[in-house]
Amino acid sequence: MSPVLVALFLIQSGIKKNGATMLIKYSFYFLAVAFTLTCSPWIYGQGSCFECHDDPDLTAVVSDTLEISAYVDSLIFASSSHGEFECVDCHVDAEGDPHDEVLGTVDCSACHDDVMEVYHASVHGDASGPDAASCADCHGKHDILSASDAHSKVYPLNLASTCAICHADPKIVKKYHIPIHDPLAAYRNSVHGIALMSEENFDAATCTSCHGNHGIYSMKDPESPIYWKNVPETCGQCHGEIYEQFTESVHGVAVEEGLRDAPVCTDCHGEHGVKSPEDPESRVHPLRVSAATCERCHASEIITERYGIAESRVITFEESYHGLAIKGGSMEAANCASCHGIHNIFRSSDPRSLVHVANLHKTCGNCHPGIDKNVSRGAVHLTSSTTPGRVVKYVKDIYILLIVVVIGGMALHNGADFIRKSRRIVKKREAGA
Numbered sequence: 077m078s079p080v081l082v083a084l085f086l087i088q089s090g091i092k093k094n095g096a097t098m099l100i101k102y103s104f105y106f107l108a109v110a111f112t113l114t115c116s117p118w119i120y121g122q123g124s125c126f127e128c129h130d131d132p133d134l135t136a137v138v139s140d141t142l143e144i145s146a147y148v149d150s151l152i153f154a155s156s157s158h159g160e161f162e163c164v165d166c167h168v169d170a171e172g173d174p175h176d177e178v179l180g181t182v183d184c185s186a187c188h189d190d191v192m193e194v195y196h197a198s199v200h201g202d203a204s205g206p207d208a209a210s211c212a213d214c215h216g217k218h219d220i221l222s223a224s225d226a227h228s229k230v231y232p233l234n235l236a237s238t239c240a241i242c243h244a245d246p247k248i249v250k251k252y253h254i255p256i257h258d259p260l261a262a263y264r265n266s267v268h269g270i271a272l273m274s275e276e277n278f279d280a281a282t283c284t285s286c287h288g289n290h291g292i293y294s295m296k297d298p299e300s301p302i303y304w305k306n307v308p309e310t311c312g313q314c315h316g317e318i319y320e321q322f323t324e325s326v327h328g329v330a331v332e333e334g335l336r337d338a339p340v341c342t343d344c345h346g347e348h349g350v351k352s353p354e355d356p357e358s359r360v361h362p363l364r365v366s367a368a369t370c371e372r373c374h375a376s377e378i379i380t381e382r383y384g385i386a387e388s389r390v391i392t393f394e395e396s397y398h399g400l401a402i403k404g405g406s407m408e409a410a411n412c413a414s415c416h417g418i419h420n421i422f423r424s425s426d427p428r429s430l431v432h433v434a435n436l437h438k439t440c441g442n443c444h445p446g447i448d449k450n451v452s453r454g455a456v457h458l459t460s461s462t463t464p465g466r467v468v469k470y471v472k473d474i475y476i477l478l479i480v481v482v483i484g485g486m487a488l489h490n491g492a493d494f495i496r497k498s499r500r501i502v503k504k505r506e507a508g509a
């Protein structure tokens with residue numbers, strides 16, 4: 077209405093202030109008010125819609141069993157991204173007075189066809205069934221705002237709760253056989269969730285950082301950012317340096333080759349519950365990394381055999397001075413990653429490996445300053461194929477032999493003694509009788 081009012085105001089302010097023209101001036105005011113009252117619905121379509129839809133008690137029958145409120149808050153609508161639009165821009169079939177009782181659903185693609193194209197192919201796309209997320213489920217209806225607005229349902233701080241309306245709903249999760257039941261619960265306590273929710277770090281990951289927004293796919297889909305092989309790149313969007321290191325490592329190369337047994341970021345860190353390595357509950361905490369992370373694969377006979385990796389590395393570590401110290405709660409002792417590296421693990425024969433012969437002196441020297449070169453090259457994983465390991469094995473063998481000889485000898489002696497004694501008793505009885 078404001079352009080009309082401004083025009084009238086400009087005309088009237090040009091009129092000189094004397095008795096006759098004052099009358100004309102007040103006629104202008106009268107005209108302006110009359111114009112506003114009668115022509116507003118004609119200029120702005122929603123005026124006529126609000127004749128009925130600004131009634132908080134108005135309801136619409138959606139189905140035999142469901143009746144919903146048909147109230148539209150004009151203030152909320154006016155401040156939304158579409159506040160300048162007419163109702164019929166979205167409700168194209170609401171023409172006619174009164175309009176049909178049942179209207180078609182709103183088609184956002186009339187204006188956002190680029191988004192719709194991506195959305196259609198996604199797991200939530202129109203064909204996915206009645207419970208899957210629609211445009212309005214994530215964005216709202218009459219309260220749609222830009223993602224950068226703190227009140228938007230897709231504002232980073234609000235997004236996780238928007239997804240959780242369905243993804244923490246046991247009925248939906250069960251009906252669609254979604255293997256992850258309540259990602260929000262784990263996410264809330266993750267290093268990302270805590271950093272974002274506490275508004276300390278707006279760069280931390282939220283649901284759509286890892287899943288995408290309109291193009292969300294199942295983890296089984298090779299196009300999905302959470303398909304196992306794409307995970308390093310997905311995390312790498314924000315952890316670029318680690319991603320670079322990882323892709324060169326023995327694990328990264330194996331992933332690139334498509335070997336599913338090799339670990340990606342989430343195999344060591346988890347996905348929704350990623351924790352800081354300093355958190356004692358983290359699977360990569362110094363006291364847990366050997367047992368909770370490396371061991372899962374490197375103590376597995378299937379994996380070590382399949383890839384011809386030296387077996388028994390875990391057990392030999394656990395029995396070592398370092399392993400025992402870790403079990404005793406030492407934060408200083410070496411764990412698998414202190415010697416092999418974290419994201420830069422290589423075969424020991426690779427000159428880039430921290431446990432390559434040429435680098436051992438430095439690696440051990442990090443914690444044992446001035447360690448003797450030969451000591452640093454002494455075997456760490458003692459097995460039957462290493463020299464000290466062989467000594468251990470001989471000692472073990474001799475010990476077993478001793479046990480057999482001593483206990484066997486004793487049994488033999490006692491047996492013979494028993495037979496001798498019982499014969500003597502039998503002879504005595506015969507003599508007595």
Ligand code: HEC
Pocket residue numbers: 121122124125126127128129134135136137138146163164167170171174175177178179180
């Ligand atoms: C004369 C009053 C009146 C006017 C004017 C009016 N509506 Fe309605 N509208 C209703 C009533 C009553 C219902 C509930 C119908 C039912 O389901 O029983 C309704 C329902 C609706 C629904 C829900 C339909 C459905 O399928 O459930 C939409 C959308 C809607 N109106 C949009 C509009 C738009 C857009 C305008 C303006 C172009 C408008 N209405 C103008 C009275 C009105």
Ligand code: HEC
Pocket residue numbers: 122125126129136144145146147148153158161162163164165166167180181182212216217218
């Ligand atoms: C940006 C598009 C858009 C605009 C503009 C819009 N609506 Fe809607 N409206 C929706 C969507 C989406 C729904 C949910 C139902 C559907 O998908 O068809 C809806 C639903 C409704 C309903 C059914 C009740 C409900 O809340 O689900 C009414 C009534 C309604 N709109 C009235 C209006 C009126 C009146 C205006 C103008 C002030 C308006 N709408 C403008 C998108 C829009």
Ligand code: HEC
Pocket residue numbers: 157158161165166182183184185186187188211212215217220221222223
């Ligand atoms: C009649 C055309 C039209 C329809 C229909 C329409 N929109 Fe929009 N939408 C726009 C325009 C134009 C903008 C403003 C773009 C801008 O400000 O850059 C917009 C803005 C938005 C924004 C905010 C974007 C931003 O960054 O500010 C979102 C989200 C959005 N629309 C979602 C939807 C959804 C969901 C629907 C369906 C319920 C829908 N739109 C229906 C034209 C439309």
Ligand code: HEC
Pocket residue numbers: 184185188191192195200209210211212214215223230235284289290
């Ligand atoms: C699963 C939730 C979800 C669904 C479903 C969804 N969106 Fe979005 N949409 C988002 C998120 C999250 C963003 C914010 C992206 C960002 O931060 O830039 C967004 C952003 C947008 C924007 C703004 C684009 C921009 O560049 O700022 C528009 C427009 C939009 N969506 C329209 C739609 C339309 C139309 C549909 C239905 C075809 C739809 N969305 C379905 C989550 C969703």
Ligand code: HEC
Pocket residue numbers: 199200204205207208209210213214235238239240241242243248252253254255283284287289292293294295
């Ligand atoms: C309105 C409910 C709803 C909302 C909101 C919603 N989803 Fe979904 N989502 C579903 C349903 C239902 C499926 C299963 C679709 C199917 O399998 O056909 C699904 C599937 C998925 C899948 C694939 C799961 C699988 O096993 O195939 C992912 C990943 C996903 N959603 C992530 C998200 C994210 C991230 C958000 C928020 C940005 C979100 N969803 C918002 C209902 C929703």
Ligand code: HEC
Pocket residue numbers: 236239240243254255256259260263268281282283284285286287293294295296302304307342347348350
């Ligand atoms: C740091 C990255 C990351 C964040 C943040 C994240 N996810 Fe995930 N999400 C993943 C990965 C990776 C997987 C695949 C898990 C696997 O391989 O077992 C996954 C799996 C899922 C699945 C099952 C997918 C399927 O195909 O069955 C759903 C549903 C899901 N996430 C929803 C969410 C929701 C909702 C949020 C926000 C609360 C969220 N995710 C936040 C990385 C993330």
Ligand code: HEC
Pocket residue numbers: 267268271276277279280281282285286307310311312313314315341342345346347350351352353354
């Ligand atoms: C959108 C960007 C983003 C994505 C994607 C992302 N992260 Fe993060 N991540 C961060 C930020 C920012 C922090 C720091 C949070 C803080 O301030 O505590 C962080 C922290 C971490 C930490 C803890 C670091 C520490 O020193 O405490 C780990 C571990 C981590 N992320 C692993 C992952 C993994 C694994 C993935 C993929 C599944 C991933 N991140 C995806 C942004 C991201």
Ligand code: HEC
Pocket residue numbers: 307308309311312315318319322327339340341342343344345353360361362365369413418419
């Ligand atoms: C083989 C297991 C493993 C894999 C695979 C792995 N990490 Fe790690 N990551 C660790 C361990 C162990 C630590 C803890 C090191 C420490 O104690 O400081 C760690 C620490 C981190 C940290 C925090 C420390 C820092 O340097 O900022 C981030 C962030 C991180 N990893 C991200 C990633 C990302 C991203 C990927 C995938 C590209 C990945 N990790 C793959 C085991 C792994």
Ligand code: HEC
Pocket residue numbers: 326327330335337338339340343344365369370371372373374379383384385386412413416418421422423424
């Ligand atoms: C998800 C399973 C998995 C996890 C977890 C894992 N690895 Fe591995 N690792 C493998 C596989 C598979 C290979 C063989 C790759 C190849 O040969 O291409 C490998 C190779 C290696 C190698 C090279 C061995 C050789 O002879 O080729 C070293 C060293 C190694 N891993 C150390 C570690 C350490 C240390 C950790 C813990 C921080 C760890 N791995 C965690 C699966 C895993």
Ligand code: HEC
Pocket residue numbers: 397398401406408409410411414415436439440441442443444451452453454456
């Ligand atoms: C992350 C630090 C760290 C690294 C790296 C490390 N060690 Fe140790 N090491 C320790 C700590 C701490 C102890 C004491 C454990 C205990 O309390 O019994 C120890 C104990 C030892 C012992 C037992 C004798 C003693 O001094 O107590 C030997 C031998 C040893 N380390 C050799 C090595 C060799 C060889 C390497 C390199 C292949 C190495 N260490 C790498 C921290 C480390």
Ligand code: HEC
Pocket residue numbers: 366370371374385386389390393394398410411412413414415416422423424425431436455456457
């Ligand atoms: C104190 C340092 C140290 C610790 C701790 C340590 N390693 Fe090693 N590891 C070595 C050295 C040195 C070699 C190479 C010599 C050898 O094969 O014994 C090696 C060899 C290996 C190999 C053989 C493959 C290759 O690269 O030749 C694997 C696999 C391995 N370690 C895994 C582990 C795992 C898993 C842990 C934790 C459970 C662990 N290591 C703990 C130093 C260490």
